[in-house]
Amino acid sequence: MRIHPAGLGLLALWLGVAGASQGQVTEEQFEARALPALAIEEPYDFHRQHAEGLPPRPRDPDERPRDDEIEIGAGWSVEIPADASAPLVAAGEELQRYLKEAMGVEVALKRPDRIDGWRERPRTIVAAARDAMPGLGDPLKASKDYRITVAGDAVAVCGHDDRGAMYGLYNLVMRFSLREAPYLPRDLDTVRHSLYQARMTLSGLGWMEWPDRYLATLPLYGFDAIHCSIYRNPNNAPGADPHWSDRDIRKHPPGAMKDLTRRAARFGIDVYAPLLYHYTGTPENVEGLRKLVRDVLAEFPEIRGYVLLTEGFYYRKWFGAGGQGDEDLRAWVREWSKAVAIVAEEAHRINPKVEILPWEYNVAFSPDQAETKAYVMTQLPESTIPLLTFENGKSFELDGQKGYLRDYAISQVGPAEVTQAQLRAARERNFRAVYSKADTFASWQFGTFPYLPFPYQWHERYKALEEWKVDGTLESWSYGFKPNWVAEMRAWYAWSDAPPLDDLLRRIARREFGAGGEDDVLAAWKSFSEAIRVYPDTGPNWGSNNAVASPLFFAKPKPRAMTLGHSWSDQGLWSGQSQLNPYWPYVPSRLVFWPDFTNQHDAARGYTAFFTVPVFQKYLKLSADRMEEGLLRYRRAALRAPEAKRQAAFREVLLAEQLRRMMLSGHAILEFEQQRLALARSTDAAERRELLRSMTALLREEKGRTTSARETARRDSRLGYEWEQDYIYTPDTIQEKLDLIDDTLDRQIPAYRREHGLEEEQP
Template sequence: MKKSHAESLYSFRRALLQVHKPGRLRQAALEDFRGTRVADAWCIACPKDAGVVLRHAAEDLREYFAVSMGVDIPVVTDPAPYAQAIRLAVDAALPPRTFRIHIREGIAVAGADERAAAQGCYALEDEMNLNEVPGLAPGEIVRTARFSPRMIHSGLGPGMYPDEHLRAIAHAGMDAIIVDTSAALASPDACHAVNDVIRRAASFGIDVYTFSFFKNERHPSDPDAWAHYDAMHGRLFERCPDLKGIIFVGESCEFPSHDPRTTGRDYHSSKDDVKPSPGWFPCDDYPEFISLLRDVIHSHSPGAEIVFWSYNWGFLDAGPRLKLIEKLPTDVVLMATFEMFEEFDVAPGVAETCTDYTLWSIGPGPYFASESEAARKRGMKMYGMTNTGGNTWDIGVVPYLPAPQAWLKRFRAVVEAQEDWRLDGLMESHTYGYWPSMIPELAKQAFFEPMPDMDALLLRIVARDFGVRNAENVLRALRCFSEGVSHCVSTNQEQYGPCRIGPAYPLFFERTEPIPIGPQSIRDPNGTCVPVYRYSHDQAAKLLWETEEYAKMTTCFQEGCDMLEPVVKTLEADRRANAEELLGVARFIENTARTTVHVKRWHALKWKLGISPDPYPVWVGGR
């Protein structure tokens, strides 16, 4: 296949800002269509008293028909002069987070509130995209969102949320974003920028959360603790009163705990101590600390959510973790990472522990399961960090993992966790955002109730994007990719090393060099990437097993790419561009897996020569 030109810097942002794909209409599908078809004589009827969310949804629907289907219909408040209408409404009798689409001669979209009605409009578009015509079969569609919030970071860059990206996020079924507020108290302009994002996001039915970033220097029992935390957390919610909530995670909300099992000091000043710092242990005074922060914040914003993420001590036995949960106030939201910390005996004498944010293990892990069950018993809301936006830390330089069959297993496991224990909301990425592909399209449908036949839906999506005659071959290729990620062993050495840097990962012999820092770098890349591969010699059997697994992964992705490549060559222009992108991502993953094999073999060969890099371990978040 002819090699494509390298992308210009930041050109990826164009895809993240495209709300509606042009040219969805297929003439052959239109000729065979039998159903209710929207035409130029129609209109979109929006109530006169509609709020901003429903008005935006109506205008979005108008734009969709113009851009994707070539149909020009206006938004009106009086549909009488028009042949037919898509009528938008709020029906408070519907259950929360529910929309209903009624299709006869005309179409009626109603939601329990304006946000649900907007999701009904987007669902209308989704179904027409699958049909590839501006029409639907007569009948009724009623669906309820299982999870809220569905949080996502910006895919454009930290804190970047132009309206087009917010609209695309809402179309993906996500209803919350995460914004950095670390400068909001230091700069009036920064505070205004945060409030502007909150205002604009709300107009598209999206809430805004933030992470705690303050340095906590008081124990909750200190006499000036309230004043200390009110000057930080309280002031933030005073200045940004419409923040939906704040997320506290151990490593970034350490405090001077009195728990004798910890140092009582922060991580950096505790490195040489045998005890953990409070950010990496479920201290017995965390309930007192979180309760104080809750009270301070609620004195300014009574409805703000306080989310407590137990990520940093999920590797501990259940005893101390569950003891902490038993003492937390029940109006705090608990959050746990879905797949982490499960231990596997993979070969004689070789064990692996599932690390951060991976699809290698579908989950849920025992850490999540135990905490979700504990939340259910206590009547606490429960959120999960699930990575269901379509990306993980497995291959850190690709926009998504094109492994839909593996993702379907994750989506079903997430839904089952809600049914078996408790799971109210999701965080769907950590830092990466999401990429518009079949993965979030599938996730959106999986997280509505009732869940459709997901295998049949995947077939429809593949047939739409690659053509009916190519669908089975493409599905076989995608199965290879899905099998491949099951061999992408999640280790810190890989996630911070060759799998984050990619095929350019260096093979150092003795001399090493850091990653160059560019003139426009926001931070030192050597803090998030490790260009010097380190692996303890006493874990040689583990390294060998992982090498074999990454070799299997390489084979799976190579076989899938070899199946997909001839299909891509046959596609017409409008389908071919997206197909080439998917193939390019898969080839990159193939070559990253191959590079990882070479890095590991190179490391093992250097051992035979007595050459090892410095003994410092790969940073693993304090664990």
């Protein structure tokens, strides 16, 4: 740890001399305060916390209602009609729980037979669908719309339907949380229209892991659905699929899917599920598909929709995205669309309302494939709802070198050129709706983080989704959902009549860091948002996900797991199946930078893809530098936070620090590899000595950064985790990297110097 014994005293002296309002806090100075103040967490601690239910942010005891506000306090009640649906009742119970646990206010929950004369009901929050509240619901147009009105000391929450009233109650919780007290404006009268027919997410805890307290958070953040049982048919039926085999994908226990749909429904959460099938078009195969649809819908009539993702629902041969060529792709699309039509026909014969969502993710999405992707829209039956990938394939340019996003990312807002073409083509037809897989709070670009603090960039995506009239969204994939302030911001912008961005962010900043720090926090978030805009995309690889734990190899290491160099088994095939590199078996092999130890190929050049290494490194460093610009103010805001908020503020800063470290470690690994390759190819002693000096200095710098990354991961068990692979890095795997750095510095480089006669002369 980079903590000096006198760190606390030195920092206190520094703050006293320079003043927190003027001084710039370095990473080392911040760590000296933050790390000792935060408890150590074990891996999966976050999982337990979310399963039990995170405690709500407490009321600020210093807050008092303004003259233009009313206070919800002692003697108040929440009234919901006796015939209200279970989700609306649950929302009332959640509001009651929140007021007690966070605001210190106990309110009664009443269930009268009739809701009328709400204005004459003092100290009452009345929530119901518009039929029960004549006149109030006239402006409401569709499900999930709601109106909140304050009159005297009464509050009306009127929904277009029960689900709208439910979301209105959850919005009250959001308002109290932002205000840090149970206060509402006396003149509050807001009509909010839902911008999306559906907003679904995946679990951030694990495959099919949806505990009740976790489910209860989803409507608070504006979600109305979950996508679950990924890569497994809901009835556990095999997909007749050699790529996604029973050997690889676990089955859920008997009754688990039924239980989940029942529990989710209590909170107003619908369920979407995948449908997997290997379609070949033969009569027997077609009948098998029809039978699968009939069986699934008969067993699960509650499921709202089925996602037909090409990773599991495909024609003849599965393929990865890109490189198939126009002619073959179009032929494949036509046959795949026939399979989609069979599903839609069979499903709608049973239930006309069920949603069928074809998602052709694996059809190439590079910008030159726009016509092919649009062609898909001409082949799908109009009774389906296309699910489009929002940003993948979006082009961008760095110093005249052109590339495109190769996986989910937020460095580009989107939509991609291919998605724009699809949206235009879809509008020419009469689809039920058009949905999109669109990240809104986290992304695979930094897939080992629970959320990404780039609010201004995220807001640009929210605007783009609205401008392109996307009707529904799937808003997470590998990383899933974990409650966070960016997802809270997203919830506001999923309805109309949201606050102006800076107003909302200022209130979030005040809540998270305390009064007086808002300017620093907003400035930091602007810098972070600028940083991600210049970040060069790497695709679904090690750099932005595992760089703080990815090793720097000076020489090919000894194997740490079974190797197959001399047996009849093929090492490459075995490693491909296991996804493990036996020389570094801590993560899937694609999440480790692996040099070409024959020194024939530049692995760094292969990693940077579209860009030369110097251009890629330039923008990676620029992104890290802009993160540091923001961190200077972020650290200061956290150190000035009131004591009650300081630990949470420290965690916010450390998450941003880890993002910057990911960028700098990625830069260091590529630089080290360039120098290692140059060393292997050099025959000049002076040049080799200089390379060794530079590599030694780089390793020492990376050691300090990696030590900080380890200490941060020890204090935040969310870091390094994403449910598809559990932990990509833990403090223990970061320690393995540190051990290798020490071995390289203490043994490998000195041995190389001795072997090649390159030992430094002693002064």
